[in-house]
Amino acid sequence: MYYSTEGDYWKENVGWLSNTNECTWSLVTCNRDNNLLIELQMNENNMSGQIMPEFSVLSSLKEIHFYNNTLSGLLPNLVGFQDLKTFDVESNNLEGPAFNDELSTLLSIENYMVSENRLSGEIPPSIGTLTTLQNLWITDKNNIRGSIPSTIGNLKNLQTLLLGENSITGSIPSEMGLLVNLKKLYVYKNQMTGTIPNSFAEIIVLEQLRLEHNFFNGTLPELNTGLLQDLRLQDNSFTGTLPETLEYAGKIRTMLAGNNSFRGKIPSIQSPSLRYLDIRNNKFSGEIPTSLFVSPINLTYVYIQDNELSGRIHPSLANATELVDFYASNNKLSGAIPDIPEDSLTALSELLLDNNNLTGSVPPSICNLRKAALEDLW
Numbered sequence: 001m002y003y004s005t006e007g008d009y010w011k012e013n014v015g016w017l018s019n020t021n022e023c024t025w026s027l028v029t030c031n032r033d034n035n036l037l038i039e040l041q042m043n044e045n046n047m048s049g050q051i052m053p054e055f056s057v058l059s060s061l062k063e064i065h066f067y068n069n070t071l072s073g074l075l076p077n078l079v080g081f082q083d084l085k086t087f088d089v090e091s092n093n094l095e096g097p098a099f100n101d102e103l104s105t106l107l108s109i110e111n112y113m114v115s116e117n118r119l120s121g122e123i124p125p126s127i128g129t130l131t132t133l134q135n136l137w138i139t140d141k142n143n144i145r146g147s148i149p150s151t152i153g154n155l156k157n158l159q160t161l162l163l164g165e166n167s168i169t170g171s172i173p174s175e176m177g178l179l180v181n182l183k184k185l186y187v188y189k190n191q192m193t194g195t196i197p198n199s200f201a202e203i204i205v206l207e208q209l210r211l212e213h214n215f216f217n218g219t220l221p222e223l224n225t226g227l228l229q230d231l232r233l234q235d236n237s238f239t240g241t242l243p244e245t246l247e248y249a250g251k252i253r254t255m256l257a258g259n260n261s262f263r264g265k266i267p268s269i270q271s272p273s274l275r276y277l278d279i280r281n282n283k284f285s286g287e288i289p290t291s292l293f294v295s296p297i298n299l300t301y302v303y304i305q306d307n308e309l310s311g312r313i314h315p316s317l318a319n320a321t322e323l324v325d326f327y328a329s330n331n332k333l334s335g336a337i338p339d340i341p342e343d344s345l346t347a348l349s350e351l352l353l354d355n356n357n358l359t360g361s362v363p364p365s366i367c368n369l370r371k372a373a374l375e376d377l378w
Helices: 053-057 101-105 125-129 150-154 174-178 198-202 244-248 315-319 364-369
Strands: 028-030 037-041 048-050 063-065 070-074 086-088 093-097 111-113 118-122 135-137 143-145 160-162 184-186 208-210 215-218 230-232 254-256 276-278 283-286 301-303 308-311 325-327 332-336 350-352 357-359
Touching (some): 101 125, 150 174
Parallel strands (some): 037 063, 086 111, 111 135, 118 143, 135 160, 160 184, 230 254, 283 308, 301 325, 308 332, 332 357
């Protein structure tokens, strides 16, 4: 392995090629009882070249960490690696199938992380045999095709499933609702279709759900939002209303749902953590919820333009001391623009209110903001 991955140029290679016991070499860990090699920690070590077939003799390994190098060629053959718990080769230039035929033999695997490579192929139904799996990462720069197999529902210990930026088609299988320990699901920037299964309501520990840039349609189920921090739905074909349970998303930081066909009222999200709200280009109606501007708040970016919102802009907007952008153009807002107390909205850079039904003149306090950070006022 030393020669095939340009060991002379590794950042750390102390002991390698010496006559000393390999358990004393840098980046190597051995079992104290029998001196078998159990761990290679070679993240960001300037490795290049290929992992040769001879790597298979290291079947005692439990941890393989090759993250962020420039390795190329195929994934290594892992037949016989029955004790392997972590396989991390993210951020390399590896090619070929992301899942080899021996995948089902990895009976102890907990972390299979191959994101940011050039891998291809499909997710095989045999993935369902890896019941110890906790983290499956294949996102970004790969080209995984086909659909997500229903056997994914067998992975009861799965906590993160990252499949974003591939070429995955088909719908999300209803069996995914069986993943009761799932905290993160990324399927963004694929070619997925269909509706989101009602079984998603059974996932109670969900923290991040990223479905953006697909072809999903239909209405969303009532999600469990108690732990939800990041919800991204933009650039799909969703209809209906947003889940009412978003009103109880007390930890949510990012809520993106722009460029769909949602309708109804904006949920009264009451989260002091909310920083980014983007629901542009939908069919939302009703008033802007005042709950968005109840202190303490960290709201920074608000994009609610191109909807059918009505009512006035509430003076509580001034409470959003961190606000940078507020886009509300092309709605049906009415009444006067509220006065902004001195030393409020000092971070505001963009305030867009054009194409509404607002009356009266722009308050001097708004104009005074242009002397501070405000760049655009429309």
